[in-house]
Amino acid sequence: MNVIEHGRGKPPLDPHLKALENEAIHIFREVAAEFERPVMLYSIGKDSSVLLHLALKAFHPGKLPFPLVHIDTGWKFPEMIAFRDQVVAKHGLDLIAHTNPDGLRDQVTPFSHGSARYTDIMKTQALKQALDIGKYDAAFGGARRDEEASRAKERIYSFRTSDHAWDPRNQRPELWSIYNGMIHAGESVRAFPLSNWTEVDIWRYIQAERIDLVPLYFAARRKIVERDGMMILAEDKRLELLPDEIVREEMVRFRTLGCFPLTGAVPSSATTLDEVITELEIATVSERQGRAIDRDQSGSMEKKKREGYF
Amino acid sequence: MTGQTLSHNLLPGEDILDIDPHPQTAGRQARPLRFITCGSVDDGKSTLIGRLLWDTKAVKEDQAAALRRDSTGKQNELGLPDFALLLDGLQAEREQGITIDVAYRYFSSDRRSFIVADTPGHVQYTRNMATGASTADLAVLLVDARAGILEQTRRHATIAALMGIRQFVLAVNKIDLSNYDEAGFQAIARSFREIALSLGVRQVTAIPVSALKGENIVLRGDDVMPWYSGPTLVEALEKATQRTGQTTGFRLPVQRVSRPGEGFRGYQGTVAGGSIKPGDSVVVLPSGVEANVKAIVTYDLVRNAAVHGDAITLVLDRPVDVARGDMIAAIDQRPMTGRAFTARLVALSPDGIVPGKRYWLKAGSRRQRVMVRPTSALDLSTGNWDDATFLPVNGIGVVELDFEDTAIFDAYETNRDTGAFILIDPETFNTVAGGMIDGKRSKSGRFDALPDADRATITLPARLIEAFLKTEFARAHAGEIKVAGPEETEE
Numbered sequence: 001m002n003v004i005e006h007g008r009g010k011p012p013l014d015p016h017l018k019a020l021e022n023e024a025i026h027i028f029r030e031v032a033a034e035f036e037r038p039v040m041l042y043s044i045g046k047d048s049s050v051l052l053h054l055a056l057k058a059f060h061p062g063k064l065p066f067p068l069v070h071i072d073t074g075w076k077f078p079e080m081i082a083f084r085d086q087v088v089a090k091h092g093l094d095l096i097a098h099t100n101p102d103g104l105r106d107q108v109t110p111f112s113h114g115s116a117r118y119t120d121i122m123k124t125q126a127l128k129q130a131l132d133i134g135k136y137d138a139a140f141g142g143a144r145r146d147e148e149a150s151r152a153k154e155r156i157y158s159f160r161t162s163d164h165a166w167d168p169r170n171q172r173p174e175l176w177s178i179y180n181g182m183i184h185a186g187e188s189v190r191a192f193p194l195s196n197w198t199e200v201d202i203w204r205y206i207q208a209e210r211i212d213l214v215p216l217y218f219a220a221r222r223k224i225v226e227r228d229g230m231m232i233l234a235e236d237k238r239l240e241l242l243p244d245e246i247v248r249e250e251m252v253r254f255r256t257l258g259c260f261p262l263t264g265a266v267p268s269s270a271t272t273l274d275e276v277i278t279e280l281e282i283a284t285v286s287e288r289q290g291r292a293i294d295r296d297q298s299g300s301m302e303k304k305k306r307e308g309y310f
Numbered sequence: 311m312t313g314q315t316l317s318h319n320l321l322p323g324e325d326i327l328d329i330d331p332h333p334q335t336a337g338r339q340a341r342p343l344r345f346i347t348c349g350s351v352d353d354g355k356s357t358l359i360g361r362l363l364w365d366t367k368a369v370k371e372d373q374a375a376a377l378r379r380d381s382t383g384k385q386n387e388l389g390l391p392d393f394a395l396l397l398d399g400l401q402a403e404r405e406q407g408i409t410i411d412v413a414y415r416y417f418s419s420d421r422r423s424f425i426v427a428d429t430p431g432h433v434q435y436t437r438n439m440a441t442g443a444s445t446a447d448l449a450v451l452l453v454d455a456r457a458g459i460l461e462q463t464r465r466h467a468t469i470a471a472l473m474g475i476r477q478f479v480l481a482v483n484k485i486d487l488s489n490y491d492e493a494g495f496q497a498i499a500r501s502f503r504e505i506a507l508s509l510g511v512r513q514v515t516a517i518p519v520s521a522l523k524g525e526n527i528v529l530r531g532d533d534v535m536p537w538y539s540g541p542t543l544v545e546a547l548e549k550a551t552q553r554t555g556q557t558t559g560f561r562l563p564v565q566r567v568s569r570p571g572e573g574f575r576g577y578q579g580t581v582a583g584g585s586i587k588p589g590d591s592v593v594v595l596p597s598g599v600e601a602n603v604k605a606i607v608t609y610d611l612v613r614n615a616a617v618h619g620d621a622i623t624l625v626l627d628r629p630v631d632v633a634r635g636d637m638i639a640a641i642d643q644r645p646m647t648g649r650a651f652t653a654r655l656v657a658l659s660p661d662g663i664v665p666g667k668r669y670w671l672k673a674g675s676r677r678q679r680v681m682v683r684p685t686s687a688l689d690l691s692t693g694n695w696d697d698a699t700f701l702p703v704n705g706i707g708v709v710e711l712d713f714e715d716t717a718i719f720d721a722y723e724t725n726r727d728t729g730a731f732i733l734i735d736p737e738t739f740n741t742v743a744g745g746m747i748d749g750k751r752s753k754s755g756r757f758d759a760l761p762d763a764d765r766a767t768i769t770l771p772a773r774l775i776e777a778f779l780k781t782e783f784a785r786a787h788a789g790e791i792k793v794a795g796p797e798e799t800e801e
Binding site: 003005006007008010015016018019020021022025026029030032033056057058059060061062063145146152153168169171172173174175176177178180182183184195196198200 | 340341342411412413414415416418423425437438440441444445565566568569570574576578579580605607608609610611612619620621623634658670672673674675726727730731732734739740741744
């Protein structure tokens, strides 16, 4: 068979990114070899885009030996869903989109139930349902240790009970690059090939590898409204404006992408990758600053993770 | 603080031995340096790491705001947030005020990026330190300038050396509280250097620092310590070398066999030693079948070479039987194969390591059954290896490994990737030990088979004796080893 070379004419990666790439590929291959039913969680964001790119590299010239699952809350930015469908078609991926049917039935929205309950039902519970339906014993995720304090201690293989619970006090030691993939029936692991990447690494890699992204990551004039100290995109009819809220147009971009009512934009003039990276290097706030769900309770992320959130 | 720039002059510090005079080129032109920090809360370890993250601007404003919110009333005298809160990410830790596990932190200077394994100072420190040290290139050992070297410092240095770390930085912290006493600093540095040398570590940099005030961490402390001309902590880290140290030939532990169709058959894995190019002759182990490399495939290019660390797909020139767990190795520099090895082990589980119990052993991609028999244990307070048949949790020991089928290893000393393994409990599936291969064992080489076990003679070629005397084990037992020329050898 003819082996396709995707990197003709592209300059080689610098040693820093090459080391991170090698580590991630190693993890992908190890999980794919040791587990019976792996799956990759695909959230359409920049980290997922990098994760997918690394997966394609790991199994080249073969296809991905596992499907992708996307947890669709119904409240994602429309541009994200369009982008997802393009990516699936381009790479011939096997993608399963799952929405929590209970949440749909009960008409759970970020407005009706508050961000904490909404996230639990439409993301955490939905994820557990999708993993149970597929009987997956390993799920790749794009989490990084630099994102949040409780993630700094999470292993690359993060073990979950049959209820998908994480016990941060009872993690297996992880030495060298030797991963213990032995689990009992019903248990599973979440595997994090991007554990050692930082936000700047992600952006540099996207640039070096020319990875396509949802356009929301780049600045453009967008309709926004101020709410709870965040700039919310005001383009969806389902967003009901409060009496004192005014929609205005501003040059903004998003540093992370989630559900549009819970994801704040940042003022930015960065319309290219170079400009985004420059902006990041002088940034004084972390990327999760725009995520309402991290802040709704103290120790928020650890609590969500214990309950099965990615 | 933010207005100052970092000084990157390579200063001729008198405490630096063997520092590479040609450090890797600037910026991202190097792999991230991985290091471990050892010390207790009392030594100011959290403050030191917090200071590193703060002064390199790895902490962002919203994180600092969350810190300020959480640390009401706990700000230090300089108006900075409580750094320990920044690091102790888990709720259980915040509640108990202790660090219970290994946490990984990321920061960058202008020249290099760093991954810190931050491990707890006291509780269960051996197993957590071993975990952090397993991937580290360098250890930062922290002492309080007023207390000097403690037994704990010696223990930490011993574990770091055992795990193969060959570069130490001694951070003599709270130097401000000792009135920047130069003589006191030099005395601590001297006694630490002796400990390091006894462990076979010659690359030692001692730095007087105040983590609280940020002196000699990222920014220099020349105003208060004009007598110190060596590097700051960050400069020392920038200059550190990576622990590649792979002296073996080509090694590819096979993770997966890729057969996407149309006659393509590739062996996927990460190069764990040496290098390879098309045309090279290799041997597949344990089968011993020989072949030549036809192609090195990656997503980007079909390459003309691959080196240690590269994740590749190898295609051979003839159909051979290769499975996950096999190793493809250089035909003229083969790893050891056999059913009996000796190794050093760190026991990680509360049950310890039980003699005669059968465990799963995983090394690279290879997993097999093994019988483990401890023969001696390291007493961290004396540095002696005493006879032992059981290793309790946090115990470090020498063990004999007996396999049911062929095992493939290099000595850890020569190749960390192919000389390291973990033990997995067959019932709980927990990782119960981390191990490092010393060498292959043969029946005749067993000391218990000798008539007089008190004193035995081994004869080695001179070049091997030199290598042996450089090992950490030999250095630790220098007083017990007698070296004699051929004419003096007792038969």
